[in-house]
Amino acid sequence: xTAAYDALRSHLHKAHLLASTSALLVWDQETYLPKGGxxxxxxxxxxxxxxxxxxxTDPRVGDWLAACETDARLQHxxxxxxxxxxxxxxxxxxxxxPSKLVQELAEVESKAQQAWAEARARxxxxxxxxxxxxxxxxxxxxADCLKAPGQSRWDxxxxxYEPGMNAAMLRELFAPLRQALVALRQKLATGTAPDDAFQRxxxxxxxxxxxxxxxxxxxxxxERFGRLDRSAHPFCTKVGADVRLTTRFHPDNxxxxxxxxxxxxxxxxxxxxxxxxxxxxxxxxxxxxxxHESQSRLWENHVGRSAAFWQWCWPVAQKHLGSKxxxxxxEQVFRTANLVQPSLIRVEADEATYDLHVMVRFELxxxxxxxxxxxxxxxxxxxxxxxxxxxxxxxDDKQGVLQxxxxxxxxxxxxxxxxxxxxxxxxxxxxxxKALGGLPGLLERGQFATLREWLRRQIHRHGxxxxxxxxxxxxxxxxxSSAPFxxxxxxxxxxxxxx
Amino acid sequence: xTAAYDALRSHLHKAHLLASTSALLVWDQETYLPKGGxxxxxxxxxxxxxxxxxxxTDPRVGDWLAACETDARLQHxxxxxxxxxxxxxxxxxxxxxPSKLVQELAEVESKAQQAWAEARARxxxxxxxxxxxxxxxxxxxxADCLKAPGQSRWDxxxxxYEPGMNAAMLRELFAPLRQALVALRQKLATGTAPDDAFQRxxxxxxxxxxxxxxxxxxxxxxERFGRLDRSAHPFCTKVGADVRLTTRFHPDNxxxxxxxxxxxxxxxxxxxxxxxxxxxxxxxxxxxxxxHESQSRLWENHVGRSAAFWQWCWPVAQKHLGSKxxxxxxEQVFRTANLVQPSLIRVEADEATYDLHVMVRFELxxxxxxxxxxxxxxxxxxxxxxxxxxxxxxxDDKQGVLQxxxxxxxxxxxxxxxxxxxxxxxxxxxxxxKALGGLPGLLERGQFATLREWLRRQIHRHGxxxxxxxxxxxxxxxxxSSAPFxxxxxxxxxxxxxx
Numbered sequence: 001x002t003a004a005y006d007a008l009r010s011h012l013h014k015a016h017l018l019a020s021t022s023a024l025l026v027w028d029q030e031t032y033l034p035k036g037g038x039x040x041x042x043x044x045x046x047x048x049x050x051x052x053x054x055x056x057t058d059p060r061v062g063d064w065l066a067a068c069e070t071d072a073r074l075q076h077x078x079x080x081x082x083x084x085x086x087x088x089x090x091x092x093x094x095x096x097x098p099s100k101l102v103q104e105l106a107e108v109e110s111k112a113q114q115a116w117a118e119a120r121a122r123x124x125x126x127x128x129x130x131x132x133x134x135x136x137x138x139x140x141x142x143a144d145c146l147k148a149p150g151q152s153r154w155d156x157x158x159x160x161y162e163p164g165m166n167a168a169m170l171r172e173l174f175a176p177l178r179q180a181l182v183a184l185r186q187k188l189a190t191g192t193a194p195d196d197a198f199q200r201x202x203x204x205x206x207x208x209x210x211x212x213x214x215x216x217x218x219x220x221x222x223e224r225f226g227r228l229d230r231s232a233h234p235f236c237t238k239v240g241a242d243v244r245l246t247t248r249f250h251p252d253n254x255x256x257x258x259x260x261x262x263x264x265x266x267x268x269x270x271x272x273x274x275x276x277x278x279x280x281x282x283x284x285x286x287x288x289x290x291x292h293e294s295q296s297r298l299w300e301n302h303v304g305r306s307a308a309f310w311q312w313c314w315p316v317a318q319k320h321l322g323s324k325x326x327x328x329x330x331e332q333v334f335r336t337a338n339l340v341q342p343s344l345i346r347v348e349a350d351e352a353t354y355d356l357h358v359m360v361r362f363e364l365x366x367x368x369x370x371x372x373x374x375x376x377x378x379x380x381x382x383x384x385x386x387x388x389x390x391x392x393x394x395x396d397d398k399q400g401v402l403q404x405x406x407x408x409x410x411x412x413x414x415x416x417x418x419x420x421x422x423x424x425x426x427x428x429x430x431x432x433x434k435a436l437g438g439l440p441g442l443l444e445r446g447q448f449a450t451l452r453e454w455l456r457r458q459i460h461r462h463g464x465x466x467x468x469x470x471x472x473x474x475x476x477x478x479x480x481s482s483a484p485f486x487x488x489x490x491x492x493x494x495x496x497x498x499x
Numbered sequence: 500x501t502a503a504y505d506a507l508r509s510h511l512h513k514a515h516l517l518a519s520t521s522a523l524l525v526w527d528q529e530t531y532l533p534k535g536g537x538x539x540x541x542x543x544x545x546x547x548x549x550x551x552x553x554x555x556t557d558p559r560v561g562d563w564l565a566a567c568e569t570d571a572r573l574q575h576x577x578x579x580x581x582x583x584x585x586x587x588x589x590x591x592x593x594x595x596x597p598s599k600l601v602q603e604l605a606e607v608e609s610k611a612q613q614a615w616a617e618a619r620a621r622x623x624x625x626x627x628x629x630x631x632x633x634x635x636x637x638x639x640x641x642a643d644c645l646k647a648p649g650q651s652r653w654d655x656x657x658x659x660y661e662p663g664m665n666a667a668m669l670r671e672l673f674a675p676l677r678q679a680l681v682a683l684r685q686k687l688a689t690g691t692a693p694d695d696a697f698q699r700x701x702x703x704x705x706x707x708x709x710x711x712x713x714x715x716x717x718x719x720x721x722e723r724f725g726r727l728d729r730s731a732h733p734f735c736t737k738v739g740a741d742v743r744l745t746t747r748f749h750p751d752n753x754x755x756x757x758x759x760x761x762x763x764x765x766x767x768x769x770x771x772x773x774x775x776x777x778x779x780x781x782x783x784x785x786x787x788x789x790x791h792e793s794q795s796r797l798w799e800n801h802v803g804r805s806a807a808f809w810q811w812c813w814p815v816a817q818k819h820l821g822s823k824x825x826x827x828x829x830e831q832v833f834r835t836a837n838l839v840q841p842s843l844i845r846v847e848a849d850e851a852t853y854d855l856h857v858m859v860r861f862e863l864x865x866x867x868x869x870x871x872x873x874x875x876x877x878x879x880x881x882x883x884x885x886x887x888x889x890x891x892x893x894x895d896d897k898q899g900v901l902q903x904x905x906x907x908x909x910x911x912x913x914x915x916x917x918x919x920x921x922x923x924x925x926x927x928x929x930x931x932x933k934a935l936g937g938l939p940g941l942l943e944r945g946q947f948a949t950l951r952e953w954l955r956r957q958i959h960r961h962g963x964x965x966x967x968x969x970x971x972x973x974x975x976x977x978x979x980s981s982a983p984f985x986x987x988x989x990x991x992x993x994x995x996x997x998x
Contacts, residue, residue, distance in 0.1 A: 017546045020539070021520060024527060033741065036724040040519070040739030040778070047516045051550065225535040240539030242532065279539070 004067035005080060008087060009281060011064070015055040016280040020240040022048045027244045030231040046106070053102065056094045065091060079283060082465045086282025093160065096145045105138050109410045116408035123398040125379055132375050132407060136368055139412050143369065154369040158413030161289045162420060164467050167366050170416050173423065174359055177482040181356055182389060184490060185342060188352070191497030194335035202252045203324050211254065211320035212247060212261040215313065219265050219299060220452045221245070225272055234260040236267035236296075241279065243271045254321065255337055259300050266299030267292060269452060273460025283463040289414070291468050293421020294428055295455065301351055301422075302429040302488070303448070307495070308440035310334040338496040342390040344399040352489055355422060356389040361404070361415040369412055424472060426485035428459070431476040503566035504579060507586060508780060510563070514554040515779040519739040521547045526743045529730040545605065552601065555593045564590060578782060581964045585781025592659070595644045604637050608909045615907035622897040624878055631874050631906060635867055638911050642868065653868040657912030660788045661919060663966050666865050669915050672922065673858055676981040680855055681888060683989060684841060687851070690996025693834035701751045702823050710753065710819035711746060711760040714812065718764050718798060719951045720744070724771055733759040735766035735795075740778065742770045753820065754836055758799050765798030766791060768951060772959025782962040788913070790967050792920020793927055794954065800850055800921075801928040801987070802950070806994070807939035809833040837995045841889040843898040851988055854921060855888040860903070860914040868911055923971060925984035927958070930975040 001009075022045060029041050065088055074080045112131040119128035143153035146160075155166040216228060221243075231246035238244075245264040249257050270292060274284035286292045303309050314330035340350045346357035364381060367373035373381065382401040383394040394400040406414055432454050433439040442450050458475045472480050493499075500508075521544060528540050564587055573579045611630040618627035642652035645659075654665040715727060720742075730745035737743075744763040748756050769791060773783035785791045802808050813829035839849045845856035863880060866872035872880065881900040882893040893899040905913055931953050932938040941949050957974045971979050992998075 014546055017539075017543050021524065021543050021547065024523060025520065028523060028527070028738075032726060032728075034722060034724055034726055036721070037739055037741035040516075040741075044516050044520050044739060047513055048520065222535070223533060225533055227531060227533055229531075239527075240536055240543060242536035242539075 001077075001080060002068065002071050002073055004064040004071065005074060005084070008061065008064040008068065009083070011055065011058065011061065012087060013280040015052050017240070018048055018052040018055065020238065022052070023237045023244075024239045027237050027239060030233070030235065031229045031246060042110070049106070053094065053099075056090065061087070061091050062095070078465075079278070082283055082463075083278075083281045086285070086464045089163070090282075093146065097142060098145070101138070101141055101145070105142065105410060108134055108138055109408070112408040112410075113405065116402070116405065120398055120402040123396050123402070125397040125402060128402060128408070129375050129378075132378075135407065135410060136375070139369060139410060140371075152370055154366045154413060156413075157369065158416065161414050161417050162468060163288055164469050165288075165290070165416070165420070170362065173480070173482055174355075174362070174416075174419070177355065177419075177423075177486065178359055178389065180482075180486050181352060184352055184486075184493065185340070185356075185391065187499065188340050188493060188497050191493075191499045193341075194339050194496060195332065196336055196339055198328055198333050198336045199255055199339070200252050201254065201324055203254050203321055205249045205251075207321050207324075208249050208254050208257050211317055212257050214316055214320060215258065215304075216245075216261055216265045218316075218446055219262070219269065219303075219448050221265050221268050222272055226268055228261070228264075234264050236264045236271065238271045241276075243268045254317075255333075259304060259337075262304040263296040263300040266296035269299070269455065270295040270460050273456040274463050275461050278463060281463075283465060285464050287462070287464045287466065287471060288420075288468045289417035290420030290424055291459065291471065293417055294424030295459070297421050297425040298429055298455075302425060302439075303443060303451070305334075305337045305351065306440065306443055306492070307331075307334050308443035310337070311444040312446040335496050338492065340493065340497075342392050344386070344392060344394060345403055351422075352493060353390060355419045358415050358419040360385040360389060361406075362419075365407070365412050365415065420480070423480055423482055423485050424468075426488045427472065427476045427478070427480065428455070429488070430484045431458075500576075500579065501567065501570050501572055503563040503570065504573060504583070507560065507563040507567065508582070510554065510557065510560065511586060512779040514551050516739070517547055517551040517554065519737065521551070522736045522743075523738045526736050526738060529732070529734065530728045530745060541609070548605070552593065552598075555589065560586070560590050561594070577964075578777070581782055581962075582777075582780045585784070585963045588662070589781075592645065596641060597644070600637070600640055600644065604641065604909060607633055607637055608907070611907040611909075612904065615901070615904060619897055619901040622895050622901070624896040624901060627901060627907070628874050628877075631877075634906065634909060635874070638868060638909060639870075651869055653865045653912060656868065657915065660913050660916050661967060662787055663968050664787075664789070664915070664919070669861065672979070672981055673854075673861065673915075673918070676854065676918075676922075676985065677858055677888065679981075679985050680851060683851055683985075683992065684839070684855075684890065686998065687839050687992060687996050690992075690998045692840075693838050693995060694831065695835055695838055697827055697832050697835045698754055698838070699751050700753065700823055702753050702820055704748045704750075706820050706823075707748050707753050707756050710816055711756050713815055713819060714757065714803075715744075715760055715764045717815075717945055718761070718768065718802075718947050720764050720767050721771055725767055727760070727763075733763050735763045735770065737770045740775075742767045753816075754832075758803060758836075761803040762795040762799040765795035768798070768954065769794040769959050772955040773962050774960050777962060780962075782964060784963050786961070786963045786965065786970060787919075787967040788916035789919030789923055790958065790970065792916055793923030794958070796920050796924040797928055797954075801924060801938075802942060802947070804833075804836045804850065805939065805942055805991075806830075806833050807942035809836070810943040811945040834995050837991065839992065839996075841891050843885070843891060843893060844902055850921075851992060852889060854918045857914050857918040859884040859888060860905075861918075864906070864911050864914065919979070922979055922981055922984050923967075925987045926971065926975045926977070926979065927954070928987070929983045930957075 025041060025045050025048065033041060065084065068074055068084045069088070074084065112135050115131045116128050119125065139157065140153055143156040147153060147156035152167065158165055158167070213228065225241060226243040226245065228245045228247060230248060232248065234247045236243065236245050245261070245268045247257055247261040247264060270286065278284035310330045310333060314333065317333070318325045338351070340352045342353050343349055346354065349357050360382065363385065364373065364378065368375070368378070379397050379401045386392055386394050386400070429439065432451060436442060436450055436454060439451065442448070459471065462471065466474060469479065524540060524544050524547065532540060564583065567573055567579070567583045568587070573583065611634050614630040615627050618624065638656065639652055642655040646652060646655035651666065657664055657666070712727065724740060725742040725744065727744045727746060729747060731747065733746045735742065735744050744760070744767050746756055746760040746763060769785065777783035809829045809832060813832065816832070817824045837850070839851045841852050842848055845853065848856050859881065862884065863872065863877065867874070867877070878896050878900045885891055885893050885899070928938065931950060935941060935949055935953060938950065941947070958970065961970065965973060968978065
């Protein structure tokens with residue numbers, strides 16, 4: 001390569017090492033850190049963030065980037081072009097924010113999160129509202145620093161998580177989807193709901209754990225480069241060369257443990273699927289949160305909630321869960337896993353109503369950030385949209401507008417990536433089904449390696465080489481659409497609900 | 500305080516945060532890191548070490564120190580005086596080594612360690628010898644940078660681990676101790692050796708773990724600020740505000756698990772015993788490796804191998820280890836825990852022969868560093884001293900000169916701190932016995948808190964306020980001597996061996 005390119009790579013490789021060290025600090029915080037270690041952990045994280053930001057915004061990075069962008073020798077190297085494009089995007093984003101704003105955001109994020117936790121515990125919206133106001137004002141300032149001429153504030157924030165996506169495109173995707181999902185919800189009410197007894201079955205945690213570990217291993221999650229632990233909220237993070245997943249166990253809901261493990265396992269396969277040679281560069285990083293979520297939802301739902309999967313999985317479940325599984329059939333458990341029940345809480349939502357929760361948040365936060373809505377009426381509008389989309393009345397703010405941590409952490413423009421993940425997942429699953437001569441045949445025989453390798457080849461190994469939109473076109477031959485998702489859902493639920 | 504003092508404290512607090520982050524990286528490496536994560540982990544550690552060194556040797560530290568040392572306002576504040584003295588010592592040590600030498604040492608340490616591991620596995624001394632030669636030459640260069648006028652090279656290195664200690668003082672302590680230990684070994688051969696059946700009893704790991712956790716909790720190790728995990732080699736490290744211990748379990752040696760846990764637990768109580776207000780300063784750091792080791796050996800041996808302790812511990816062991824303990828008595832197990840058997844391997848040595856292993860290493864490494872001995876004859880001299888001190892013939896280098904990792908890691912001047920720990924431990928235990936009206940009475944009732952609080956008050960809370968020699972004088976009213984250790988050992992083993 002050229003001197004500038006090598007300097008850039010080596011300089012940013014160290015920023016990457018700092019970021020992965022921070023990832024270990026967070027992983028440990030959520031898994032093994034003794035309670036008394038929390039304050040110092042916050043100081044360690046703040047210091048690492050400061051050092052990483054210093055390195056990422058070093059003016060020499062700008063000089064090296066300019067040198068690379070004008071060097072003809074690099075224009076024929078596709079890897080170099082993709083890396084330089086990624087580094088440029090990161091550098092511009094990092095340098096556009098004045099450090100005073102970055103510090104103020106960090107401080108308010110930490111305090112607003114505490115205020116949110118207290119407000120939620122006491123169901124006291126008024127305690128959180130002034131913090132949300134302050135956070136909104138800072139996010140608007142942040143958006144003003146980031147936004148291109150003519151771009152809306154919300155669009156500038158959303159682009160951080162899903163490059164190239166904006167509110168207008170989302171509205172076009174979401175409007176027909178919402179109508180169809182509301183119609184589906186009403187239609188299912190006329191069908192036969194699955195029995196949920198399997199979901200209420202008390203099972204020893206050690207048995208649940210042995211079961212989900214067997215499934216994770218079958219998915220092809222590599223133990224040499226990863227591990228599975230427990231935490232209150234399941235997550236996936238990469239700590240250098242190895243990927244850490246967490247899951248959780250309820251005394252009586254093994255399907256939740258399975259779903260969480262397959263979900264995080266899908267994220268983990270993505271992170272394990274980058275080319276090792278590109279470690280520490282954009283070519284070994286996730287292209288967007290939506291694509292990341294597509295990998296988790298594909299394994300959690302398209303695999304883990306399919307009839308074919310349960311053909312393979314039921315004997316595995318019986319082996320690990322023991323006598324408790326007597327009296328149930330694979331058919332029953334498949335149906336239970338696909339129970340649809342409109343509910344108040346997004347993180348507990350089923351496949352058919354989950355996106356309606358996301359749309360409520362999308363509409364509200366876009367109006368908040370772009371100034372069409374103030375926080376005074378927020379709980380009212382939240383409750384109104386829940387009734388309209390999900391057909392349920394919100395009894396209190398704790399189960400309503402205060403349920404998610406995101407806004408208190410400054411995550412605006414983030415929620416839609418959950419639904420984008422669902423849409424990408426369905427479109428990728430349909431493409432895989434076609435390319436591999438039928439997914440059900442593979443799943444019922446437990447041949448997950450074929451699917452995993454296809455995903456690795458088609459999606460994982462590219463890292464940030466393409467934009468999400470380009471990747472979708474490349475993998476599926478079409479732009480993103482909600483049609484594959486709706487077709488998949490309607491077909492499966494018609495079987496489950498006997499329609 | 501003064502502006503310079505505050506600047507120093509805040510600047511070095513960040514160096515401390517980096518060091519504790521490195522401690523987490525190492526802890527994770529030894530406990531939970533998947534195999535494939537090793538290479539990136541080495542890069543993360545090297546980067547953190549570089550950043551920490553940069554910060555510790557920042558020329559502003561020298562300026563702030565000079566300002567503090569000449570500021571009359573600080574001369575009446577005992578805490579400030581102690582911290583400035585500690586920071587000065589650290590700064591001088593860090594800045595005396597040219598960064599080229601530091602880098603070369605880091606590289607050779609890493610490679611020599613790999614060469615050592617291979618050489619030991621193949622019992623091939625010739626594979627390691629060139630690396631030891633290279634390491635010795637670098638250590639001599641390091642000593643030349645560090646040593647005061649008239650100071651020997653080995654003394655300069657030893658002072659890194661035990662401030663104020665030198666080879667002449669050690670020889671004076673060790674010569675009579677060695678004679679007495681050799682005589683004791685010969686005398687014990689005429690007594691009745693304890694039966695070792697309890698040491699060979701197969702016990703489930705979960706039972707062993709429940710047992711050692713109960714003992715650790717009784718010692719007063721605080722769960723809110725610490726945890727216990729497993730690793731191949733037990734260790735203790737502080738990760739910010741919390742202390743991480745590890746232990747190990749053999750299928751058939753619960754006394755090893757107990758000893759390791761109490762040993763690391765003693766280290767852990769020291770680290771948990773600093774004043775939280777001094778976090779990140781020398782007043783909340785260990786004064787020396789010898790004092791650190793005294794805390795681990797006091798709990799492992801003076802508590803854990805005493806007859807009084809087993810009076811309390813036997814019912815606890817019976818409860819957790821179950822039916823396997825039937826047929827044994829507390830008296831038998833106490834005697835088994837005190838079995839003396841000269842052996843080849845230091846880390847497996849008993850209380851009465853351990854220090855003879857240390858003395859072999861001390862004599863050899865001092866002669867290597869100060870130039871009286873070359874590596875060509877090293878195995879020969881190793882084997883000769885083992886026969887002379889321990890009365891055993893070394894069958895191969897794997898179990899001889901190649902057994903320890905220390906020299907390959909560049910740890911010269913370090914071994915004697917193990918024996919210093921034993922001597923300090925005995926002298927502290929005798930002082931505690933006197934001050935608390937008899938230790939056995941407390942131990943047999945499980946009143947460990949009284950001992951722990953005495954250690955905290957007398958030793959832990961001082962951090963680096965005093966030198967090790969001052970601390971010994973303050974706590975025990977006398978300079979360090981081998982007499983309390985010998986008296987303790989001879990008295991206990993006379994009972995065990997029926998002499």
